[in-house]
Amino acid sequence: MGKRWWTNDWLLQVAVAVGYGLLYLAIHPFSTSHWPIHAGVRLACLLLLPYRYWPALLIGEAVPNGYEVIQCLDSLGPAWVAIRSIPPFAVAMPIVWACRTWMPPFPSKNLVDIKALLICGLLVSGSGMVYSTIAHAVEKNPTTPFAMTSAVGFFLGPYLAILSVVPWVLMAKLDYRETHLREQLRQILASRLFLDTVALVVPAFAVLTWMSEIGNDQVKQIAPIAMFLPMAWLTLKHGWRAAAVAAPLAIACISIPIPILDDFESKTFATQTFLAIGVSCLFALGGRISVQLVQEEIDRNSTLSVQRLARQSLQLSEQRMRQTSQALEYLAGTLHITNGRLLDQMRRIVPNIESHAFYKQAISTQNQVYRLAESMHPVAWRERGLPAALNETVARALDEAGIAYRCEINGRGFTRLAPAVLTATYRTACEAVVYVTSRLACTRVNVVLRGGETHGKRWVVLRVEGVLEETGVASAVYHSGERKRLAAKLGASMLDIPEMRDHVGIFDGALHVRMPSDRLQITALLHDAMQEEQRPELRPAPPLRLWVK
Template sequence: MVGLQWSKEGLQLSLRIQPAGLVIAVVYAVACWGARKFSLDQFYLPAGVRVAALLVCPPRLWPYLLLGEYAYFAQMRIPMIGRYGLAWVVLGSVLLMPAVAMIVHLHRRMMAGTSVIWLLSVAASAAIVVTAINLTGSHLLWPVPPAIPVTSSAARMILGDFIAILTLALPALLWTRRRSEPEWSRRFVVPTLAAIALTLLLGISSIVTPPETDGAKASVLLLMALPAIALTCMHGWRGAAIGVPLLNLIIHITTPSTGLPESFDAQTFATQQSMAVVSIALLALGSSISHYRQQYRTREQAEKAALALARTSQISSEIILRERALHLQSSGEGMDVSLSQVVTWLQAHGHHDTAAALLHTSARHSRQFREQASMLYPTALEQLGLYLALQTGGLRESWERSDRMAQPRLAGDPCRLSVDVQLAAYRTLSDAVSLLLGQETGQLRVHVRCGRVRQQRGIVIVVALLDSDRQLSQATAALARERLAARALAYGGAVRCRHNRVSILLTETALPASRWSDALLRTGAA
């Protein structure tokens, strides 16, 4: 690496050579040399090698790529000095890599995003700039300018460089971002392999098609775009990074060639123009799909994090309530012991009537105290489960005093659910019943069912008007969704108000409501 530093003697130039950088330079030079052997003006692979190398290597290693480029041009163009002149050999070789490196550098901010549409800009800019440098040098510096018109040469070279850049830069970009979405390769494995196999099959059929059937061959080449479209729809820009290079390579293999870089086939050139448009469309489509998929994944992760935070907050609140309830129970037990001692003393001194009255009053107040403590936190739920807590706690006594509650229907085994879910169901049921008792008239019925759907355990709570001909008011339905949705969503469920009932689903995992949520709600409402 080259560096500048100041010292007492003045400005000093330091040069540090890394062995790995020399290896990169050699590999790059060999890759360009080998790619040129299989290239045409309308499909010039070294242009793709240049951009792909700049994408794969970090900027600190670009000087070694420049060294490899100069080595490649030296072995190729030094023998041409006698024919084209020294000025062209030097100037035509020294500007290409710096120009393309500057183009890639100007797009580096865009590279950090999820979209890869910037690659089209890099490919088009690099193809135009490199073609302009090559044509300007050949027409100004060659002793005899080329006989091919400038417009024809520019069209061939721009299209050839553009297609070659997409062919090699897309796999390079796929390699550099191989860890950005590791799970993409596990999606649609069978359809992906089928699409790749179909592309190869169509490519083989185009290769073996007789040369005289040019129309059929062109049709087969265009049909190869269908598997590429399927790959793009399945994997976004990564699918396009697989399909587009396959298309371009197969078209290149089927192109008739004289073996010289200047060889040209007009019919294949027309097909390449169509494929260039298809490549642009596929990359743009795939980039959009990947971008919106990433946005959806980000929102989904944020939603899961918010639900987990809400669930943790509710659990923390329950822990505080549990401590208070245990403290109240301890205080109640202490008061019972003290009253028992007072009753015993009164009885020992002959105050039997006073002792009986005090005993009766203390028993009634102790029962009410315990009912209120159980409504603060149902400690019996931890040992006996949700259903027994509902049947023996203060919530049951409160319902009976209202004279508006029918006998609840309880189905399933709640003990298979975690205590957190059972406690959330207890709170949700209490809130739902209180809401309907305050907002509606008439008798209510409660139906609770625990079960499993698609390996997912959950509980469905239905609080409904006993009169099936009545319907919940819009104000009651809106209030139920507002008050009950927070806990339901925190436990991966949903709230639904239909006709005369409010249905609430709670599940073991805090996941967004989906199809099986509807299935559980229908099961509980049946």
């Protein structure tokens, strides 16, 4: 098979030249002296296309430019035609080449130097000002005398056009992903930047443009300045992309109504100067904000990764404790069977073996193994879930310590919570119970557990309340031994409040402590992270980094 046409270098060069020439002719009717759109298109092509296409671009602009210039031979003179026959593309080429060589606006594929981009636009606009000023100076029978404001106008118009076109082309280049156009379009339409622009910025610009058309002189001066308020708000919220979206809209709203005159009025000069300075500052500010937003996103992803790792570590530790508990239960059962057989044999030799120290030691060892297994991972929790562990394991430990206990469980969704959340809830309950019972005046513990779901996200709230009564100090002293063993029975690590708060924070939760007159309350909120972890991960575009020095 023959080569496809886009693999042939000569045909590709011809296609680039013809395409750019047609684009130049298409946008020419919309370009004015105070907003030459082709200046922005020219710089975008020079920045984004490889050097090998520059000759084709130069030819593509030289042909239509020469055709338009030659028609002005009689009115503007041969000197003007000779200078204007040089395509503006040729004037901008060496400057853009120098910028791409020594101060590249795109140091790498996903790195944008906003400062270099603005400087390149300023230099190209400055070269265009010199070019247009020389042509204006040799003009035959000029309709207006040359003035400094005219030279500045030759600078401001192209610079505003560059700020209007280049950012949009840049965003299209950075966001383009082959074979994902439909998905990218859907993401753009659903993005907060698009919604804020359509819902707030566009209506605000429309109202201010209408006011500048029908209002008096004061309103016409205030309306263009007021357009920077929604632009600044959008930039502060979304970064440089917001400035890239809003700035062309503001420039168009202000530039299009300006009448096309040969002279450069003072009002037009002031408006364009304000636009150029304001938009440049917003781009620099937006670049800095974008850097901060990217760093915040990196930090947030890092935090989520740490939380996910902590949840996995917590669940793995719980599984090991469960396996160890089962092994200890098996060992205790084996000791029970072995001791029973051994005692049956020893009863024939030693009468009343039950009162012997050996028998008591064997029974004590067996019970200690059972208690250790129960403290590591209660049987009620393992077999019947979190409600059973709170109603049985915690209740038995507090009853042995002489503390009244009441547990209230309501809500829904406990069976659908992630195992790690249930584990964290039970461990938090045990730590909170040990903390409130460390007060000697604590005579009663009330536990309230509630589960629910809000906006598709499941959560659980745990409140542990210790009732403090001075009359219970004597009972606490009497049961001081059992109170000291309460942490070991519940498998608690005796965490303090900051440590419990960190433990709850692994599940995007919060922990609060309240101390009314006769009570000590600890409330913990935990969110289920299973939905986030099971959500299919999209393949995001490579992160865009921004240099703003």
